[in-house]
Amino acid sequence: MSFYINNTNPNRPGPISGNPLSGICEKVMIETTKVFDACVCQTTETGIVLQVSDFNPANPALPLTYVSAQSSTTQPATITDLTIDRIDQAPNYANVSATITIPVVVTYRDANGVLGSGTSTVVVRKDVMLFVPQPSLSPVNITTNALFSSQIGTFSGDSTFTVTGCIQILLKVTSVVDILLPSYGYPVVPPCQAASSPSVCPGIGDLPLYPTATVVQ
Numbered sequence: 001m002s003f004y005i006n007n008t009n010p011n012r013p014g015p016i017s018g019n020p021l022s023g024i025c026e027k028v029m030i031e032t033t034k035v036f037d038a039c040v041c042q043t044t045e046t047g048i049v050l051q052v053s054d055f056n057p058a059n060p061a062l063p064l065t066y067v068s069a070q071s072s073t074t075q076p077a078t079i080t081d082l083t084i085d086r087i088d089q090a091p092n093y094a095n096v097s098a099t100i101t102i103p104v105v106v107t108y109r110d111a112n113g114v115l116g117s118g119t120s121t122v123v124v125r126k127d128v129m130l131f132v133p134q135p136s137l138s139p140v141n142i143t144t145n146a147l148f149s150s151q152i153g154t155f156s157g158d159s160t161f162t163v164t165g166c167i168q169i170l171l172k173v174t175s176v177v178d179i180l181l182p183s184y185g186y187p188v189v190p191p192c193q194a195a196s197s198p199s200v201c202p203g204i205g206d207l208p209l210y211p212t213a214t215v216v217q
Contacts, residue, residue: 027183029180030181033176036133046164057114061112066108077169100146106118128171133173147166
């Protein structure tokens with residue numbers, strides 16, 4: 001059994017049927033990342049120069065034949081040189097400028113036909129207009145997720161490739177805040193399997209799954 005398998009208990013996540021207000025029992029304050037604004041852009045760029053390092057295997061036989069390049073799955077894109085220039089006529093909006101660096105893994109074949117890879121970066125300058133709330137004790141952050149993909153390129157010598165690639169960038173205005181939400185209370189968590197013997201952990205099995213508290217008015 002799980003939340004979604006053979007479980008009809010109403011205190012579980014899933015679609016709401018009937019009156020959505022039925023069962024709300026408290027207001028819960030949670031700490032979360034609030035997204036105030038976001039935008040996404042996708043472009044295809046030509047003539048991108050990828051300076052490759054960290055060859056694996058080392059010292060490939062030249063010349064190299066380009067295979068592809070993809071954004072790294074282990075290293076996220078980063079933002080530097082961030083500028084937030086508020087617009088006088090609309091103080092809650094700002095021109096946001098930033099340099100976005102996308103780590104990239106380049107795949108190639110060397111002169112002996114050995115498949116190898118190396119690392120590089122794609123650097124993009126972005127200038128966009130976003131809703132940026134006024135300063136507060138909780139700092140406002142500009143964050144990014146970015147992807148790069150390329151199947152077209154040539155070896156330029158000196159450990160570089162010149163490629164054509166697709167760049168997709170998501171920019172967000174975020175802040176870590178406390179938010180008050182209506183709640184249906186704790187879920188009823190079903191057992192993974194039916195108990196076939198008494199608990200082997202006396203005391204522990206009797207503890208509630210979640211803490212409880214009584215508010216004195």
